[in-house]
Amino acid sequence: MSMRSLTFDAIIIGGGGSGLRAALELAKSGKKTAVLSKVFPTRSHTVSAQGGITCAIASADPNDDWRWHMYDTVKGGDYITDQDAAEYMCSEGPKSVFELEHMGLPFSRFDNGRIYQRPFGGQSKDFGKGGQAARTCAAADRTGHALLHTLYQNNLKNNTTFLNEWYAVDLVKNANNDVVGCIAMCIETGEVVHVKSKATVLATGGAGRIYASTTNALINTGDGIGMALRAGFPMQDMEMWQFHPTGIYGAGVLVTEGCRGEGGYLVNKDGERFMERYAPNAKDLAGRDVVARSMVMEILEGRGCGEKGDHVYLKLDHLGEEVLGKRLPGIVELSKTFAAADPAKEPIPVVPTCHYMMGGIPTNVHGQAIMQDADGKDQIINGLFACGEAACVSVHGANRLGGNSLLDLVVFGRAAGMYIEGALNEGIDYLDASQSDIDSALARMNRWNESGNGESIPALRAELQDIMQTSFGVFRQEDHMQEGVKKLADLRGRIAEAHLPDKSNAFNTARVEALELDNLMEVAEATAISALERKESRGAHSRYDYPDRDDANWLKHSIYFPLEKRLGKRDVNFKPKTVDTFEPKVRTY
Amino acid sequence: MSTLQVSLYRYNPETDSAPYMQEFQIDTQGRDLMVLNVLELIKEQDSTMVYRRSCREGVCGSDGMNMNGKNGLACVTPLSDVVRNNKLVLRPLPGLPVIRDLVVDMGIFYRQYERIQPYLQNDDPTPAIERLQSPEDRDKLDGLYECILCACCSSSCPSFWWNPDKFVGPAGLLQSYRFLADSRDTATRDRLADLEDPFSVFRCRGIMNCVSVCPKGLNPTRAIGKIREMLLTNAT
Numbered sequence: 001m002s003m004r005s006l007t008f009d010a011i012i013i014g015g016g017g018s019g020l021r022a023a024l025e026l027a028k029s030g031k032k033t034a035v036l037s038k039v040f041p042t043r044s045h046t047v048s049a050q051g052g053i054t055c056a057i058a059s060a061d062p063n064d065d066w067r068w069h070m071y072d073t074v075k076g077g078d079y080i081t082d083q084d085a086a087e088y089m090c091s092e093g094p095k096s097v098f099e100l101e102h103m104g105l106p107f108s109r110f111d112n113g114r115i116y117q118r119p120f121g122g123q124s125k126d127f128g129k130g131g132q133a134a135r136t137c138a139a140a141d142r143t144g145h146a147l148l149h150t151l152y153q154n155n156l157k158n159n160t161t162f163l164n165e166w167y168a169v170d171l172v173k174n175a176n177n178d179v180v181g182c183i184a185m186c187i188e189t190g191e192v193v194h195v196k197s198k199a200t201v202l203a204t205g206g207a208g209r210i211y212a213s214t215t216n217a218l219i220n221t222g223d224g225i226g227m228a229l230r231a232g233f234p235m236q237d238m239e240m241w242q243f244h245p246t247g248i249y250g251a252g253v254l255v256t257e258g259c260r261g262e263g264g265y266l267v268n269k270d271g272e273r274f275m276e277r278y279a280p281n282a283k284d285l286a287g288r289d290v291v292a293r294s295m296v297m298e299i300l301e302g303r304g305c306g307e308k309g310d311h312v313y314l315k316l317d318h319l320g321e322e323v324l325g326k327r328l329p330g331i332v333e334l335s336k337t338f339a340a341a342d343p344a345k346e347p348i349p350v351v352p353t354c355h356y357m358m359g360g361i362p363t364n365v366h367g368q369a370i371m372q373d374a375d376g377k378d379q380i381i382n383g384l385f386a387c388g389e390a391a392c393v394s395v396h397g398a399n400r401l402g403g404n405s406l407l408d409l410v411v412f413g414r415a416a417g418m419y420i421e422g423a424l425n426e427g428i429d430y431l432d433a434s435q436s437d438i439d440s441a442l443a444r445m446n447r448w449n450e451s452g453n454g455e456s457i458p459a460l461r462a463e464l465q466d467i468m469q470t471s472f473g474v475f476r477q478e479d480h481m482q483e484g485v486k487k488l489a490d491l492r493g494r495i496a497e498a499h500l501p502d503k504s505n506a507f508n509t510a511r512v513e514a515l516e517l518d519n520l521m522e523v524a525e526a527t528a529i530s531a532l533e534r535k536e537s538r539g540a541h542s543r544y545d546y547p548d549r550d551d552a553n554w555l556k557h558s559i560y561f562p563l564e565k566r567l568g569k570r571d572v573n574f575k576p577k578t579v580d581t582f583e584p585k586v587r588t589y
Numbered sequence: 590m591s592t593l594q595v596s597l598y599r600y601n602p603e604t605d606s607a608p609y610m611q612e613f614q615i616d617t618q619g620r621d622l623m624v625l626n627v628l629e630l631i632k633e634q635d636s637t638m639v640y641r642r643s644c645r646e647g648v649c650g651s652d653g654m655n656m657n658g659k660n661g662l663a664c665v666t667p668l669s670d671v672v673r674n675n676k677l678v679l680r681p682l683p684g685l686p687v688i689r690d691l692v693v694d695m696g697i698f699y700r701q702y703e704r705i706q707p708y709l710q711n712d713d714p715t716p717a718i719e720r721l722q723s724p725e726d727r728d729k730l731d732g733l734y735e736c737i738l739c740a741c742c743s744s745s746c747p748s749f750w751w752n753p754d755k756f757v758g759p760a761g762l763l764q765s766y767r768f769l770a771d772s773r774d775t776a777t778r779d780r781l782a783d784l785e786d787p788f789s790v791f792r793c794r795g796i797m798n799c800v801s802v803c804p805k806g807l808n809p810t811r812a813i814g815k816i817r818e819m820l821l822t823n824a825t
Contacts, residue, residue, distance in 0.1 A: 006716040039641075039643050039649075039651065040695075040699075040738075042650065042738055043641075043644070043650065044643075044649075044735070045643070045649075045651050045653045046645065047644060047648050047737075048644050048646065048648055048649070055720070057719070074594075081632065094718075097719075098715075098718055098719050101712075101720060102709075102715045102720065103708070103709060104708060104709025104721070104768075104771070104773065104774075106727065106730045106734045106771075107719070107727075108724075109722050109723065109724045109727045111722050111724060112721070113721030113722055113724075114718075114719065114721065115719050136722065142648075142735060145648055145735070145737070146595075146734060149734075150708075153707045153708040153709075154708055156703055156707065156708060157706075170707075188688060190591075204646060217643045217644045217645065218642055218643060218644075218645055219643045251646075253645075253646045254646075254756040312817075330648075333647075334646060337646075337647065337665050337667075384754035410616070456633075456636075457636070458632070458633050458636075459777070501636050501637075501638050502637045504603050504604070505603060506602050506603055506688065506689050507639050507688050507689040507690075507692050508600060508639070509639045509640075509755040510632075510636040510637065510639075514825065552633070
């Protein structure tokens with residue numbers, strides 16, 4: 001049976017914030033583009049973002065300055081943030097936020113009618129010398145929902161083509177290693193097609209589902225990362241996973257940092273506001289990595305709450321029902337549903353929970369994916385782009401600041417769209433894929449479709465998640481990680497022989513879960529090997545056996561090569577164009 | 590008793606000539622699980638059973654379904670809210686074509702959403718910063734913009750069942766009013782003109798099924814009432 005092919009100038013894989021922002025740019029340009037998303041776009045994980053989008057729009061503070069935001073971002077990333085990228089994001093940010101407002105995003109407002117901004121973790125005025133800033137623009141505590149729906153609505157307005165509930169299986173490369181499209185499956189019918197495209201944008205988001213406990217949606221399986229790794233392309237800083245301080249104990253559901261921005265704080269079983277000891281200045285609004293580690297220390301030292309002493313409390317009752325109802329209505333709802341606690345009366349049980357992948361596909365500020373040549377020099381991958389959480393530009397370095405994720409999505413989604421439009425105008429001409437190129441991209445799907453017996457997909461997935469949770473959590477050490485890497489290698493062999501019992505075509509979600517499992521495996525292994533090899537502690541990567549930051553050896557990005565399963569290094573950019581370099585300093589809050 | 594009796598709507602277009610109900614015994618170990626967790630346990634037993642899900646926290650709107658006769662989101666519905674006599678009956682959202690098992694074709698629902706032009710319209714030149722909006726004007730959007738497009742409301746509405754092609758339905762009308770109520774939107778006249786027929790708005794009979802099922806606690810009936818008022822004021 002011959003396979004149908006669809007041809008586009010650009011295909012955007014993923015319908016979350018960054019994919020929709022890129023799509024909007026391209027739809028306006030009149031290029032033949034489509035968004036391919038495994039869920040209806042407003043079901044993407046951007047919808048779960050709560051607290052806001054951090055940006056120096058100078059609303060709460062008329063003197064606010066994007067350079068202060070850039071300083072916070074570089075410091076927050078423990079100095080492996082690329083300074084040219086942080087400069088681009090922080091300086092271009094206001095334009096992107098105002099644009100969202102013009103599109104209709106229902107931001108909360110100050111009395112003067114300007115956009116409401118709240119304090120978030122790691123924010124300062126005057127390069128850390130002016131105290132806490134309030135820089136996170138919010139639509140109550142539903143900013144991600146408001147942002148995603150606004151972008152979807154504006155794509156409707158601009159007649160973007162959507163392939164909704166389509167699943168991208170693998171990238172298609174030509175003989176020159178250029179990316180010339182992908183293999184994709186229509187979930188409703190099971191039809192598999194060859195999508196030909198001059199530009200392929202991976203906007204597939206994060207992969208928090210490699211951990212047993214995560215704030216991430218069930219769909220966050222790192223599909224783009226898996227596709228890029230299988231195509232042989234490298235990943236950057238994959239050891240850097242953010243554990244959000246406040247996931248609801250047991251359920252893993254996120255409770256926004258905005259709670260602490262509005263005045264909430266964490267307490268241990270003695271009712272002590274323990275962050276005062278760990279971060280005397282910023283307290284509960286220190287960097288997320290710092291707060292998460294402090295919480296784990298409290299628990300390990302026997303000051304955790306509950307029968308098992310394995311969580312702490314987030315106290316909000318002193319804020320009063322009015323503030324909770326006005327600024328944090330979604331949190332009140334989630335806490336009642338998932339913790340059986342009314343925050344107006346009692347604290348919310350919380351525990352650090354896997355939240356965000358700082359690493360990903362290395363790109364430049366135009367979203368062009370990067371690999372290294374034989375001499376270790378950066379080399380653009382023709383035809384491949386990435387933006388949003390799947391990409392590592394890197395604006396987040398070793399630890400992302402709260403509210404910087406939504407900004408990253410819209411700034412770099414837009415940048416990728418603009419760059420692709422320009423490139424298409426100049427003309428892109430890559431060699432077509434041969435039949436054998438297409439066959440290699442189909443191999444994985446065919447393997448599952450032909451599987452006759454073997455282990456079950458849910459069991460293998462649970463095992464993978466347990467390995468990651470046990471060996472690659474908030475604190476890490478050599479022997480546990482070695483054990484984890486060994487177990488993952490074994491698991492890879494077993495997944496390669498696992499069984500897909502349901503071979504039907506119509507809306508076969510078991511097949512989607514099988515294909516997702518391969519991606520979880522790729523992401524987990526890249527994470528594990530990168531974590532084992534980075535022999536220092538920096539940002540979110542904390543090792544008992546190497547407790548200090550080692551700038552002499554590791555003021556670098558890690559770069560993971562999947563074919564050799566080898567970790568190399570890549571230079572961090574210290575050359576912003578319009579401001580002086582922020583030199584690495586000891587990071588305290 | 591920790592074994593839950595689940596009766597599940599099954600239909601696979603490739604193998605079944607008609608839908609049927611299948612029984613499952615699920616060991617909940619005495620926990621007050623969410624309905625979504627029960628579906629996950631069933632899928633571990635029978636991987637051919639299909640449903641949509643994403644955020645699992647009630648904000649993405651994927652897992653709208655009919656649980657013991659009432660529409661809602663499986664991920665934020667605890668068993669204790671819906672189970673009676675230890676029995677749970679799960680069906681797809683009513684009134685929409687079934688693709689397979691609990692997965693419905695939402696095409697007509699989305700088309701009604703698109704029809705109301707769900708995006709801000711304002712042809713004035715954009716300012717260099719944001720458009721200003723007073724907190725009071727912004728408050729008018731509360732209870733409107735939070736819609737997650739789960740279709741629980743429209744698929745519980747008899748008027749939508751009868752005229753899904755002509756009656757916009759509660760979800761679409763809630764969003765229509767979200768833009769009519771926005772002080773930044775200048776297309777009020779056109780938006781109302783587009784709704785001025787016997788079906789688009791006026792097929793609502795005010796039975797408030799939409800209000801009783803909305804998992805976000807929103808009130809489409811009130812929004813429809815406001816649109817009617819605007820249409821009538823406009824007409825005089």
